Each structure stands twice: as structure tokens, then as C-alpha cells.
Amino acid sequence: MIDLLVAGAGPAGAATAIRAALCGLSVVVVEPRSAPIDKACGEGIAHSACGYLDRLGVRLSGRPFYGIRYLDAQHQVDARFDAGPGLGVRRTALHASLIDRLAELEVPVLDRRVGAITQNTSSVTAAGITARYLAAADGLHSGIRRQLGLNAGAGNRSTGGSAAPRLAAPATSGAAGAVRRGLRQHFSVAPWSDLVEVYWSSLGEAYLTPVADDLVGVAILTSERGTFDSHLEAFPALRQRLRGAPAASSVMGAGPLRQRVSGRVAGRVMLVGDAAGYVDALTGEGIAVALRTSAELVRCVQEDRPEAYEAAWRRVSWECRLLTGSLLWARNSSLLAPRIVPAAALLPGLYGRIVNRLS
Template sequence: MGGGPAGLAAARALLRQGITPVVLERRGWPIDKVCGEGIMPVGVAALSRLGVDPGGSPLPGIDYVEGSLRAGADFAEGPGRVVRRTELSAALLCSAELVDHCRVLDARRSGDWMEIDSTRGHWRCRLLVAADGLHSPTRRMLGLQGRTNGWWQRWGWRQHFAVRPWNRRVEVHYAKGCEAYVSPAGPDTVGVAVLSQAGLRRHNWLSAFPELSERLHSPVSQLAGYGPLWQRSRSVHEPGVVLLGDAAGYLDACTGEGLSLAFAQAEALGRQWKPGTERTRLPDYVRTHADIVGHYYTVTWGALWLSRWPWLRRGVLRTLRDHPALFQRLLSANQGLLAPHAPLLELFLRVPPQLVAGWLGRSLPTAGERSR
């Protein structure tokens, strides 16, 4: 259930195994969603294995910006892509049975079957794949909703502007309690997404970034918001049910890994599902899912701490500026291509001298002024 990128990727993975799934979607295709719209290189590779060329604009790397401080690096694996969500949705459409404008009313277990009641009819299946997004109704219907701590919750806003991109990389601009992500969404378009702890509303969503706001004019899409972002599930798999993509659990969008994780989970589902006569059990899926998302949670928790500790963040940015090869390894670790522990350990060994240098840079002029 769910016809966004996660659901359609799962449908494609199952079609490759000779299984024709039914995809239920409450909206009509192509589907839009609040998103930074970047796909990491590992996600582009997964799409290629699924037979999808997403189009869009090349994404060679990431720049982090705070005031005059800038740190950047390109992906070692080659470029990712920036793809408008409507274009990605259209590219993922496949020969599965697609049922749009279908609102699910109830999902339940019945013996060896899963049963679904909807505004477009009734279905029985051996396996229900819940890929219906961050606030998954299916997750709640089946009693799989987990608890989260409101202190870490954040919300997102997104809009596109008719502005020629000034950077081929994604720029991440830091301000108090929030970040702005600027993506080259086309030859004459940039997409801007803001992640915020609190305080930013429709009327002031860019107010924390006055210099950036001055460069943005002529919006070409509606301003849209989404959140809260942190969602948990009690389990990603029970007999007859798999939670996939954001429906399986999500922490934050700050590392840009959401789409790539969904595509990897879809591929794992396609490899592991063998249709049978009983309600489906996938004995290896929970472990596989944990392996897929483990690096994401490690790196994302670190990024969230940086968003709340500006003094530490500036030390990290100075370190990444001075050590671009380390930054590049961290980008690979963010995609699950390297174990994150070694580059993270190197980062935190290099940060203290930068913190001391930053403190001295602030304190020495003050001492000089007092002496005069």
C-alpha cells in the first residue's frame, strides 16, 4: 500500500521475481511530496538495477555553509541526481496493477491472509507491503506504531524558484535551530527545503536565512510543509506484513538518505519473498533491514547533535574544510559504503584543536581590546 517511490520500487523489485503486485495509492500519479529531492549515488545505482533512469540534474557533492565558513566535497562514487518528485514518480511507474485515488479503510489479519478494505474495493493477499509514508495509516491500523521523543522532532518546508543554480552541489546553510538545503533542480530552477526544530511557519519559513532569501524570487511551486519527521515502528516485519521506506521508521531528512534507503529495502524484499500458501514470513528481512538503515541512524544522530550545538558544529565545519578527503569518506559512510566508525573517530580526534583555535580567535581580540 502506497504508490510513492518506496511502493513503486517494491513493485518493480517484485515484478523482476515474476510476481505481479497490486499498488493502492490514495492520490493520483505522478505524486509530489515535500523532499529535498536529492538521490545519493548509491540510490542512483539501485534505480539502475530496477530499470529506472530518473533523469534530473547531476549532483556531484555537498557544501556546508555557515556565515563565511564553507566546507565541501564531491562524492567518491560519482554524482548522484536531483530529481523533482513528480518526475521520479513518473519514471518509477511500472506494469504492476496500479489503483489510484484509493483510500484504505481497514487492514487486518484473517487466518493466513491479510485483508484490506478500501474505497475502491476489497483485497486479500499473503503479504501486505506498507509503503504509505512517514505517517503510515497502515502502521497504525496494524498496531505497529512506535513512540518517539518530542524533543527531537523537526518539520520541513519546500518550494522551487525560477533561479539559475549558482552551485552544482547541494548547499546546506546553517542558522539557529534550522538548516536550508538548496538543490540544483534544473538549468533554471533551484529547490529549497528548510528543516526546523520549531518556530518557522508558512509566513516566515525562510526568515532565518536573509542572504539566501534575497537570491530567491519567482516561485514555481507551492510552498508545502511536512512533519513531524521522527517516526518509529515496533517492528518492520510480522507474518503477512512488511513496513518499507518511511513507513518502517524515520529519524530526520538532514543526511538526504531517505530515497536510497527505500530503494535498498525494496531490493531486499524482492530477493527474499518467495510466494507460498501461508501468510508470508521473511526470516531474514528484519536483520537485513537493520543492516540497511544502521549507518543512517548513526550519521543522522550525529548531524542532529550538530544542529543543536553551534559551537561544536563550527569546529566540525572547519575540520571538514581543512580535510576534504575525510569529508569525502564521511559522505561514503553516510551511504553505507563505508563503516562510519573510523571516519567519525578521525573527525572527533581532529575537532578539538579546531575548537581551541576558534576559542582563541574570539578571546585574543577581546583581550587586546582590554589591554588598550
């Protein structure tokens, strides 16, 4: 019997498996999708997350960015990182690097689906494999989470797949409780800034991340109906920057982003990454939180204390959840939303401290 079975080979699952192997645990990963796995995301990795991946022996290549720029029609404010740069990395490149590290550590990655999960007081069985523990890292719309009855709230219903050229949602981006989704596409153009740019409009936000010397990624978050191209019309300054730049990838979609979870532990199964719950992509902290919580999961396996994982997960993720939730609350307020960027421009020191705290 192995120590840990990991369901899902995305960043959260792969990082969990790598750390477990480095800690001397026996581990197997099951993942039915072929590598490298792409996903609609902002593709910016915070400095702290880059450092953590480096300590795991994961070698990344991408384009450094040195801060975050907020822009709306009248304002622009920059916050540069104090601790060091983040890294813009294509999702496929990140995943390939993680898979390479798993191979170096001789961690098996099996082409299997999880299927039904059974467990007792000493083991858990899924995908035909019995282990002491199961780490569920099967993503935003986790089938394991649903199977174990850990979903909480109607916001967990998925309405789309990975390739989603069109969004459809009943609420507007300013409505309280609006269902938000994301669309992402790449463009062949040299980055014009060494910052990640976040463009704000009444429709939502557009994130511009440099991921190579000749490539940028654009991720749009909104709850409005429309296509990527129609949404881009809401950001005229960004649209002008991209004029004439050929698309370098197809449009991918993800959502609903908000995922409410009643708990992260069910017996000998622990949820990690997006499967463990998600607030929003506003602050771009998904990878960093996944890495920090994956370390706690492995520690709980080592100590044979799965019951300690819920509190550990809350302890290491609370700050990000609080900041993201607060910003999302302001974004969903018709009174506060148009004042977010002006307030950051008026209080650049406070804005910079918040950005550096997140990074």
C-alpha cells in the same frame, strides 16, 4: 491470490512493486492519491540510488550534482563525489517515472484505501484484496503502522498535512528531542553551483538542490515556529542568491520527521520506506534507504520468510541511521551545533569520506 499487495505508490511502494514484478511475483498496488504525488523533500537522489532505479528500468530526468557543500556565516567546505554524480529530480517527475514503469510492467495501481487489515497464517486481506503478503509503504505517518500497533513514542503524532505554509512547534532547534519539520519551495533561477548546498544557522538547515537548468528547490529543516519566508531570513547568503527569483511552487510541509517504530513486521505485513521509521532528513538518505530495504522485502517474500525482514532492514539501514542520528545529536547540542561546519572545514578529508560513504 496474488503474491504481494503494496499499499502506497510513492517511491518506496512503487520501487517495491517494480522489483517484485521483475522477480516474477504477482503484485497489485493500491493508492488513493492521484499521480503524480508531490511531497516536501530535498529532491536530491544519491548516485547509488540512481543506479538502483536505472537497474529497475526507471528513467529519470533532472540535473546532476557532484557533491555537497556545507556553509555557515563564516565557513564553506565542499565534498565532491568519487563514485559519480547524484541527480536533482522534482518529486513529481520522480513519481511520474515510477508510475510509467509500473504501467510498462502491467502492474495494476488501484484507486483504493487500505481500510481494515485481516490476516491468517497464509494470507493477508486489505482494500478488498487478498495476497500472501502486504508491503506497507504508506508514508511517514503510516496508518497501517498505527493500525498494527507498531508506533513507538509520542514523536509519531502528525500535526500537519502536505500543504503547510506555517510551522508550529514548541521546541527550538537546539533543544534535545526537538520536534523537527521541513518546508520546501521552488524558485525559477539558474543554479549557480553543481553541488547541493547546505546552509547552517542557529535556526536549522536550508538545502539548495538544483533540479533543472532553470529551477532550484529549497528545503528548510527546523523546529522553530514561522513561515518559509521568515525562516529564509536566517540564511542571508541564500536569501541574497534568491533575491528577485520568482517562486515556482507553493510551500509544502512535512513532519514531525522523527518516527520511532517498534518493529517492521507484523505477521504477513512488512513496513518499508518512511513507514518503517525515520530519523531525520539531515543526510538526505530517505530514497536510498527505501530502495535498499525494498529489495530485502521482496527477497523475504520470495523466500516466504517474513520473519527475516526485521534483521535485513536493520542490516542495510544501520549505517545511515547511525550517521544521521549522530549528526542530529550534534545538531541538537548547543555546544556542538555551531561547530559542525567549522569542524568540516578543518577536516575536509574526513568530511569528504563521510559524504562519499552516504552517497
